Amino acid sequence: MATQDEDRFDVLIAGGGVIGLACAWRALQRGLSVCVLERDRAGSGASDVAAGMLAPVGEASWGEEGLIGLNLAAHRLWPEFAAELEAESGVDPGFWQVGALHVALDRDETEELQRRHRLHREHGLDSEWLDAAACRELEPGLAPSVAAGVLAPHEAVADPRSLCAALLAAVAERGGVVDEGSEVASAEFDRGVTVRTSGERELRGGTLLLATGSDAGRTPWLEPAERPPVRPVKGEIVTLRERRRARPEDFAGAGPDRRERVCSRIVVGDRLYIVPRPDGRLLIGATVEELGFDTTVTAGGVHELLREGYRTLPDIAEMELVEVRAGLRPGTPDNSPLIGQGAREGLMIATGHYRNGVLQAPATAAAVAALLVGEEPPFETEPFRPDRHRASMGGDSSRAAAGARGGTR
Amino acid sequence: MRIELNGAETEVPERATVAAAVEAAGAGGAERGIAVALDGEVVPRGEWEVTELAEGQSVEVVVAIQGGADDPVDAGAAAGEPFELGGRRWGSRLIVGTGGFRSLAQMERALIASGTEIVTVALRRVDPGAEGSVLELIDRLGLFALPNTAGCYTARDAVRTARLAREAFETEWVKLEVIGDDRTLMPDAVELVGAAETLVGEGFTVLPYTNDDPILARRLEDAGCAAVMPLGSPIGSGMGIRNPYNIQIITERAQLPVILDAGVGTASDAALAMELGCDAVLLASSVSRAEDPAGMAVAMRHAVAAGHAARLAGRIPRRLHAEASTPMVGRPGEVRPPSS
Numbered sequence: 001m002a003t004q005d006e007d008r009f010d011v012l013i014a015g016g017g018v019i020g021l022a023c024a025w026r027a028l029q030r031g032l033s034v035c036v037l038e039r040d041r042a043g044s045g046a047s048d049v050a051a052g053m054l055a056p057v058g059e060a061s062w063g064e065e066g067l068i069g070l071n072l073a074a075h076r077l078w079p080e081f082a083a084e085l086e087a088e089s090g091v092d093p094g095f096w097q098v099g100a101l102h103v104a105l106d107r108d109e110t111e112e113l114q115r116r117h118r119l120h121r122e123h124g125l126d127s128e129w130l131d132a133a134a135c136r137e138l139e140p141g142l143a144p145s146v147a148a149g150v151l152a153p154h155e156a157v158a159d160p161r162s163l164c165a166a167l168l169a170a171v172a173e174r175g176g177v178v179d180e181g182s183e184v185a186s187a188e189f190d191r192g193v194t195v196r197t198s199g200e201r202e203l204r205g206g207t208l209l210l211a212t213g214s215d216a217g218r219t220p221w222l223e224p225a226e227r228p229p230v231r232p233v234k235g236e237i238v239t240l241r242e243r244r245r246a247r248p249e250d251f252a253g254a255g256p257d258r259r260e261r262v263c264s265r266i267v268v269g270d271r272l273y274i275v276p277r278p279d280g281r282l283l284i285g286a287t288v289e290e291l292g293f294d295t296t297v298t299a300g301g302v303h304e305l306l307r308e309g310y311r312t313l314p315d316i317a318e319m320e321l322v323e324v325r326a327g328l329r330p331g332t333p334d335n336s337p338l339i340g341q342g343a344r345e346g347l348m349i350a351t352g353h354y355r356n357g358v359l360q361a362p363a364t365a366a367a368v369a370a371l372l373v374g375e376e377p378p379f380e381t382e383p384f385r386p387d388r389h390r391a392s393m394g395g396d397s398s399r400a401a402a403g404a405r406g407g408t409r
Numbered sequence: 410m411r412i413e414l415n416g417a418e419t420e421v422p423e424r425a426t427v428a429a430a431v432e433a434a435g436a437g438g439a440e441r442g443i444a445v446a447l448d449g450e451v452v453p454r455g456e457w458e459v460t461e462l463a464e465g466q467s468v469e470v471v472v473a474i475q476g477g478a479d480d481p482v483d484a485g486a487a488a489g490e491p492f493e494l495g496g497r498r499w500g501s502r503l504i505v506g507t508g509g510f511r512s513l514a515q516m517e518r519a520l521i522a523s524g525t526e527i528v529t530v531a532l533r534r535v536d537p538g539a540e541g542s543v544l545e546l547i548d549r550l551g552l553f554a555l556p557n558t559a560g561c562y563t564a565r566d567a568v569r570t571a572r573l574a575r576e577a578f579e580t581e582w583v584k585l586e587v588i589g590d591d592r593t594l595m596p597d598a599v600e601l602v603g604a605a606e607t608l609v610g611e612g613f614t615v616l617p618y619t620n621d622d623p624i625l626a627r628r629l630e631d632a633g634c635a636a637v638m639p640l641g642s643p644i645g646s647g648m649g650i651r652n653p654y655n656i657q658i659i660t661e662r663a664q665l666p667v668i669l670d671a672g673v674g675t676a677s678d679a680a681l682a683m684e685l686g687c688d689a690v691l692l693a694s695s696v697s698r699a700e701d702p703a704g705m706a707v708a709m710r711h712a713v714a715a716g717h718a719a720r721l722a723g724r725i726p727r728r729l730h731a732e733a734s735t736p737m738v739g740r741p742g743e744v745r746p747p748s749s
Binding site for chain 1 (some may be wrong): 513701
């Protein structure tokens, strides 16, 4: 430990989700002392709702080349990240290299899937075109209307809840502090940072890392112009469970027997994804709604997910409905995360991971840990600079302020 | 010092501001419909006066208002009668929906490139109060946000949504959609007319999304709508205008602006709509789901202007047989037929 004082840390982290905890763990491994301030319970925000897809192929989109590169890099880090985390924490983070099958259920969806497949090919992504028979051979539970598919064999999934549990254990193992039910009330930046917590505790840190997800855009202890351009993007998700062997222990010994499942890999349709878990659960997600900080689960949202799920995999009708949730993705103007120096000296940002927080966690944590000790990050972080949207984001007057200063000089 | 203003080297005084560049582009004085990008990044209007330019910077001033910059595209768009809708004059005949964009950054670039002044927003999917969202972007670009009733299946639902939109968006304008089913997203004619009558009675400026049915269009006109907006083909289908004759019948009979709404897949569809006599085109997916949304937005802007200009210029009639553009008579060495 760099310091023994219980109120002094090298790094204070606001936000104990997947990103905050992964950064905490990697920072601790560098010999830094860390305290995570989590408003509620660690992993209780978007990390508790996310499906945890590690799917760089499925997420690839036009005009987002930088993001594709980051997702691929993060995807490559995952196997080792998961193994190392499990070894240190003794908790399985639920990493499963299960593969993904993108399916088209009619002519229109086939056209769209062909367009996506062309994009995959242009970027050299692992993507194989399959006819209907080949799709149903892989996934016998698919609706007979399946017209074509694309197999992305290396797409994977992690269980974000297991991942948070593993990260928490690893952080504790390394002597990190996670203060739950506590958040930053005020922060003064002066060669380091002095934080007053909601519990009236005063903490001193070398760096304050902002990792509060969708809340980062309304951080009360930063001036509006200093807040990162993050907005909440609501997503609703449904969890089902196999009924025949409903207890997780039944699956433990058997391993994921693919033939017994409603589906044995990630199935992605035009308007949804279906993610299996080794314990027999099945997640159907997710809606995309711009409704501010609203986490209401709506009848319409659940209906849409179940309707599309049933249209894709009719067998889900027999499953038990165990959970419906809504969470808030931290969206940014260009869908890419914000990683690096914040608007104040001593402030670092790691948020805005939008749909890919779990996937990008290992890469983000590696970059943040390197930046904290003054090393080169393992990948080019310039495209993810938190201030790249300065000129265009509303409510941001830094450009105006700079101009005004120039005018009076 | 020299800057690049709309692609041309331009001399401006030292420490000139963005506002000065707007002036230099011939767009000064306009209240709205102007957007400025400095080295590719949009500068909010509130910062024009205080944002200083540096040597070599690239300034792009996009003007959507009639009589703005010397842009042949906008000149074409504004040729002939000005576009009047709901008692207001508009410089752009292109209306863009905000659904389907993959990111706000892509939406922003596309909206600027389109030159549009009116954008539609689904109340169901957008909270007007939410920060950093679609509406903030629309405000920042100085565009008019037209709420729609997308996702409503009954007149009652649409009327209620329109009333909510009036409160939330502080506008009497509404794009009225009453959908018949979720496979075709075709309008439910009976519910649509009922909802239009109710909303007109409540003082709304009603812009109804309707079938390409001339009789239904007339009924909506009689109900007091501010425009009729027939579909070219189903929403999001990109199938273009499947029944150009119906669209033509509607535009010939209508006393109101006719706006082609839905079905545009590519630029030629938008041009055709204008050639058929539409006053404007409303589109969303063809831009938002294109591989390069901003590129397609530019294409649509040109297409709408080109189609409108062609309409005004008067096309030649179609003929079965060829007719040489150069007369066969009167050429050198030719024996002229004897005059009678």
